[in-house]
Amino acid sequence: MGTGHGHGHGHAGGRHRWRLAVSFALIGAYFMVELAYGLISGSLALLSDAGHMAADVVTLGAALVATRIATRPDTTGRRSYGSYRAEVFASLLAVIMMLGVALYVVVEAVGRIGGPAEVSSGPMLVVGAIGLAVNLIALLLLRSGAGESLNVKGAYLEVVADTAGSVGVIIAGWLVAATGQPFWDTLVALAIGLFVAVRAIALGRQVFAVLGQHVPEGLDATAVAADLAAIDGVRDVHDLHLWTLTSGMNVATAHLVTGDHSDNHAVLDQARDLLRRRHGVAHATLQVEPADHRGCDELDW
Numbered sequence: 602m603g604t605g606h607g608h609g610h611g612h613a614g615g616r617h618r619w620r621l622a623v624s625f626a627l628i629g630a631y632f633m634v635e636l637a638y639g640l641i642s643g644s645l646a647l648l649s650d651a652g653h654m655a656a657d658v659v660t661l662g663a664a665l666v667a668t669r670i671a672t673r674p675d676t677t678g679r680r681s682y683g684s685y686r687a688e689v690f691a692s693l694l695a696v697i698m699m700l701g702v703a704l705y706v707v708v709e710a711v712g713r714i715g716g717p718a719e720v721s722s723g724p725m726l727v728v729g730a731i732g733l734a735v736n737l738i739a740l741l742l743l744r745s746g747a748g749e750s751l752n753v754k755g756a757y758l759e760v761v762a763d764t765a766g767s768v769g770v771i772i773a774g775w776l777v778a779a780t781g782q783p784f785w786d787t788l789v790a791l792a793i794g795l796f797v798a799v800r801a802i803a804l805g806r807q808v809f810a811v812l813g814q815h816v817p818e819g820l821d822a823t824a825v826a827a828d829l830a831a832i833d834g835v836r837d838v839h840d841l842h843l844w845t846l847t848s849g850m851n852v853a854t855a856h857l858v859t860g861d862h863s864d865n866h867a868v869l870d871q872a873r874d875l876l877r878r879r880h881g882v883a884h885a886t887l888q889v890e891p892a893d894h895r896g897c898d899e900l901d902w
Contacts, residue, residue, distance in 0.1 A: 699801035706794030725774030834863030
């Protein structure tokens with residue numbers, strides 16, 4: 602008997618894979634331009650944004666790979682839930698990359714304070730404007746999928762941070778041109794680094810909530826238990842567990858204790874329908890057991 606996960610769930614990340622692919626191509630091409638002009642101009646703001654672009658290229662590439670792995674059928678018999686969690690790990694990679702770039706930029710910016718620097722504002726303004734256009738296109742592509750897939754959301758937040766970085770580069774270029782002071786380049790780079798770090802921490806909290814199998818955001822375990830207990834024929838609900846497999850795929854397990862003359866088939870159908878319609882849990886494994894059943898209370902965890 603196979604144990605592979607084959608229930609045909611909709612896969613949020615897979616539906617938006619083409620958006621990731623187009624964004625990957627756009628940002629990958631722009632990264633090469635920004636890196637070259639960052640080295641030519643000597644702008645830390647431009648180089649910091651190029652570093653973040655590099656993180657985007659890696660993150661979007663990982664997201665693309667993850668969406669492919671997530672839809673791949675299990676042939677080993679060992680992945681009973683399939684490979685859907687690959688997308689969550691791709692989101693974790695996005696967090697690590699964002700934090701790494703933020704740390705580098707902050708350290709480099711602090712090191713430049715008070716030191717001599719030659720910054721050419723012309724390339725900063727031109728490349729920053731091109732980067733802003735590229736990022737806005739990528740944002741429009743990824744926006745609709747960010748609310749459905751944690752994987753796409755990780756890529757989306759990377760591009761949000763990049764958009765802020767492009768705006769920062771333009772502002773820094775204008776200030777350097779207007780004042781002749783390269784200090785503005787360092788200050789803006791520092792602000793970009795801190796902004797990226799804050800976004801990474803926010804995404805990281807969501808990723809660890811999924812990996813830690815917390816109750817999905819927007820679900821109340823107490824309310825779910827009360828609704829199940831209110832089903833006609835159900836006397837008690839125990840061993841209720843709620844967690845997220847990957848974005849858009851909430852999972853539940855529960856034991857439903859029924860009375861002597863209850864229609865267990867009807868109880869099971871009502872419980873599954875309630876979880877799906879009222880709480881958005883499409884995959885529920887429910888055990889219906891008589892009141893005199895024993896054994897569940899013997900577990901010590």
